[in-house]
Amino acid sequence: MAMTETPMTSELLYLTTALAGGAAASRLKLPVFVGYLGVGVAFGMAGHTPDELLLQAGEAGVLLLLFGVGLHLRPRNLFSLPMMLGGFLHLAISTTVCVVAARYMGFAWGEALLWGLLLSLSSTVLAAKTLDSGGELTAFHGRVAIGILILQDIVAIAILVVVSNTATSLWSLGVVALLLAVRNPLQKWMLAINSDELQLLAAVLLALGVAELFSIVNLNPELGAITAGALIAKLPLSETLADRIWSVKELLLVGFFLSIGMRASPSVEHWELVVAFTILLPFKAWLFFALLVLLGLRARTAFLTGASLTSYSEFMLIAGASANAHGLLSSAGLNVLTLVTVISFAIHLPINRLSHQLYDRFQGMTRHFERDMSHPDEPASSIGAAQYLVLGMGRTGTAAYDFLRRRGEKVTGLDTDPEVLSFQLAAGRRVAYGDAQDRELWRALRLTSVLGAVVALPRADARLRTTELLREYAPKVVISNFAMYQHEAEQLRAAGADNVSSLLAEAGERLAELSLVPARAPDLSAELPAEHCSAVDNFSLNAKQ
Structure with missing residues (x-):
């Protein structure tokens, strides 16, 4: 029986080989798009042209x-x-x-x-x-x-x-x-x-x-x-x-x-x-x-x-x-x-x-x-008497910041987005400009008073590099981080993170906690306001233990 080639046959071939090329690039620690590009070049050499x-x-x-x-x-x-x-x-x-x-x-x-x-x-x-x-x-x-x-x-x-x-x-x-x-x-x-x-x-x-x-x-x-x-x-x-x-x-x-x-x-x-x-x-x-x-x-x-x-x-x-x-x-x-x-x-x-x-x-x-002058992209040179740092002041970082401040801790947040900084300053939070992946930032800051740091950056590779820099320049600071997947958590621990929150697992535990009947459920109202009750915005800091 003769095989009939449909318009989708070529697309399936392209996707299959792209998957293989992307996987090979990933194994070589290259971006997967290098693999896709290489597969495209191979198809071009074989006489293929991109279809509509x-x-x-x-x-x-x-x-x-x-x-x-x-x-x-x-x-x-x-x-x-x-x-x-x-x-x-x-x-x-x-x-x-x-x-x-x-x-x-x-x-x-x-x-x-x-x-x-x-x-x-x-x-x-x-x-x-x-x-x-x-x-x-x-x-x-x-x-x-x-x-x-x-x-x-x-x-x-x-x-x-x-x-x-x-x-x-x-x-x-x-x-x-x-x-x-x-x-x-x-x-x-x-x-x-x-x-x-x-x-x-x-x-x-x-x-x-x-x-x-x-x-x-x-x-x-x-x-x-x-x-x-x-x-x-x-x-x-x-x-x-x-x-x-x-x-x-x-x-x-x-x-x-x-x-x-x-x-x-x-x-x-x-x-x-x-x-x-x-x-x-x-x-x-x-x-x-x-x-x-x-x-x-x-x-x-x-x-x-x-x-x-x-x-x-x-x-x-x-x-x-x-x-x-x-x-x-x-x-x-x-x-x-x-x-x-x-x-x-x-x-x-x-x-x-x-x-x-x-x-x-x-x-x-x-x-x-570099010119000897005041630069518009100059990072923070001081965090005052802060005992805790929150790196990344998005939703997760804001929740961590507020949790620490309700506990009476001295906390400072760092972020690179001017809009985020303006919003946080207007809300009365102590924040400053600083790229957590900038080695010069950590070299300039005095971290002697800092007990703990929460790394709340959105990208996994950014959290990993920040953890490595923190551990290098602040070896005694307790670093708390989060991960979506198990391999990310292992990389963060190997880089020096003391606490790694596995979001999906902890979300399940939190849901189970909330499902307990009132007589048996722990009283968490004093710890976490309603707007921050999501497990994604929870961090367990053990800096003083």
């Missing part, structure tokens, strides 16, 4: 990723002098260098300028993905990187208009005005939805709908997705929505990385260009570092920002294809751009996985370039 379903899934994944970025955006904290001036200067200098290099290699002025502009852009998708995975979108370097990327996206719109010979529609002004007009009704509508499933569906519809609206009027749909998230960023459910779209976005992004890999062909006519433009990547990173330090940021912020922007943009493939269709770029040139983009992705992912460790290794060298 894979392309649409990848595009939807990118838009949901950038919608999540928009949910974290606070415009007043985003656009500052270092971000704007640094972004403009980097575009100008890197474009000039690339144009000179292209002219030296024999390109005409027009084509050299196109190459220079395209190569000066960094990947919004990749930077957003790595920052989001590390829980660093709201960290200072994360906000700087996103601000620069938004500036680059605006420049990218102009490039696409020129190479495609189409003008941005006047309707674009109407779209912006419409979104501003419906912002408040939209927020009220989102708050009125009382179903988790419908909230998720509404968020996806908002992200894809605004992106499509931007596309219709010849604006960048990726910018539209970011704008959609920003429209509801101030709502109390924005963090919940970001969590809910996480798994959907991660699944769809498999299609993006597979399709990017498939487009890379090893049959390149100009390998010298591929090598030359790959070598330019470290220059891009160094230039970001030099400019941001010159503009008054700390070496650490400049280094991490530069690392997150060390890539070539996926936009090169879109603009390059349009330029090729209009005779502005040869097919061989488009193939070079594609392969260089894929190589930059493969380099970017592992580097950013280890960016904090890399800075620790080179900080002695990088700090020589």
Whole structure:
């Protein structure tokens, strides 16, 4: 009996091999997307091209990723002098260098300028993905990187208009005005939805709908997705929505990385260009570092920002294809751009996985370039007479802080998000700016009076690194942490955590405790107010035992 191949057969093959590639990358302690990218390259070498379903899934994944970025955006904290001036200067200098290099290699002025502009852009998708995975979108370097990327996206719109010979529609002004007009009704509508499933569906519809609206009027749909998230960023459910779209976005992004890999062909006519433009990547990173330090940021912020922007943009493939269709770029040139983009992705992912460790290794060298001045990203230099620290002042950290304060303990909270800090200060809590993964923070703080520290950061790898730093710089402090899974708990204990709360197990115990009949149930009313009765917000601190 003959086998019939259906449209789903290819997708199942792609997903199966992506699973194997991702698992192999994970075993090698690389991001799983390196595995997906490698699988895509293998399929491309075998003659496969991305089909419509894979392309649409990848595009939807990118838009949901950038919608999540928009949910974290606070415009007043985003656009500052270092971000704007640094972004403009980097575009100008890197474009000039690339144009000179292209002219030296024999390109005409027009084509050299196109190459220079395209190569000066960094990947919004990749930077957003790595920052989001590390829980660093709201960290200072994360906000700087996103601000620069938004500036680059605006420049990218102009490039696409020129190479495609189409003008941005006047309707674009109407779209912006419409979104501003419906912002408040939209927020009220989102708050009125009382179903988790419908909230998720509404968020996806908002992200894809605004992106499509931007596309219709010849604006960048990726910018539209970011704008959609920003429209509801101030709502109390924005963090919940970001969590809910996480798994959907991660699944769809498999299609993006597979399709990017498939487009890379090893049959390149100009390998010298591929090598030359790959070598330019470290220059891009160094230039970001030099400019941001010159503009008054700390070496650490400049280094991490530069690392997150060390890539070539996926936009090169879109603009390059349009330029090729209009005779502005040869097919061989488009193939070079594609392969260089894929190589930059493969380099970017592992580097950013280890960016904090890399800075620790080179900080002695990088700090020589830091200006002797007051820096806008300066961490807290004192915690006063605090006996307890809470690292991360989200819902869990706030509950831990309030519990300790009701006990009469002296407690200080640290966070990197200006909005969170403003909220906590307005609520009367003692908080300060500080990135718990910053070695320089722990080196500067006097921790002699600190008895215990609660690590309430959202990402597992951030909690692990913070625990290692705390144990190194405060060996006598009792460290309390939490884990979602058993392997995370084991890693935290090995890193030096004294107490690890297994949330799911303790939630079950708490539910059982609450189910006891009143005569047998322990009286917990004096310990925990109703608004914090969730087991997720409970911490058991044994610092004085």
